[in-house]
Amino acid sequence: MRLEVLSFLLLTFASLAQARGRCPLGFFRHGKSCYWISTTVASFAEAKTYCQYMQSHLARITSRYEDAFLRGQVRRRGKGTDYWLGATDLNVEGVWLWEGNKAMTYTNWGGDNPNNYKGVENCLGLRKENNYQWNDFQCHHRLNFICEKNL
Ligand SMILES: [Ca+2]
Ligand SMILES: [Ca+2]
Numbered sequence: 001m002r003l004e005v006l007s008f009l010l011l012t013f014a015s016l017a018q019a020r021g022r023c024p025l026g027f028f029r030h031g032k033s034c035y036w037i038s039t040t041v042a043s044f045a046e047a048k049t050y051c052q053y054m055q056s057h058l059a060r061i062t063s064r065y066e067d068a069f070l071r072g073q074v075r076r077r078g079k080g081t082d083y084w085l086g087a088t089d090l091n092v093e094g095v096w097l098w099e100g101n102k103a104m105t106y107t108n109w110g111g112d113n114p115n116n117y118k119g120v121e122n123c124l125g126l127r128k129e130n131n132y133q134w135n136d137f138q139c140h141h142r143l144n145f146i147c148e149k150n151l
Helices: 003-019 044-053 064-076
Strands: 028-030 033-037 083-088 123-127 133-137 144-150
Touching: 028 064, 033 064, 044 083, 044 144, 064 123
Parallel strands: 083 144
Antiparallel strands: 028 033, 033 144, 083 123, 123 133
């Protein structure tokens, strides 16, 4: 099947599911959100665009419940190592904001992170090596990623 046709069908199914207050095809539900875990890797910017294409955004973790849930999901379903979430400190070094300039009210940094290693780590992800706690990565690194869509 051609990619355009497949995309059209996926978006159509997504719209239908959304209309009924259910998660789009391929997304799974938790609370008032639907999540999707990538099976491929991408830079932070590519991952962000990919989520937008699916009418979602890179995941925003705003509570320890959501955090525990997603860490469990990447352990169970995840095919990758590390996973992008939707926050950066690109505007002001050390000031982390979720996409849409939303303040970070909950954090779960692993080890000594965010350590801004070599002065160039500005994008947020879950790091397997740190038991999927948070790490600041270089934005051009290629990681798996998690998209989230609010119901
Ligand atoms: Ca940084
Ligand atoms: Ca780091």
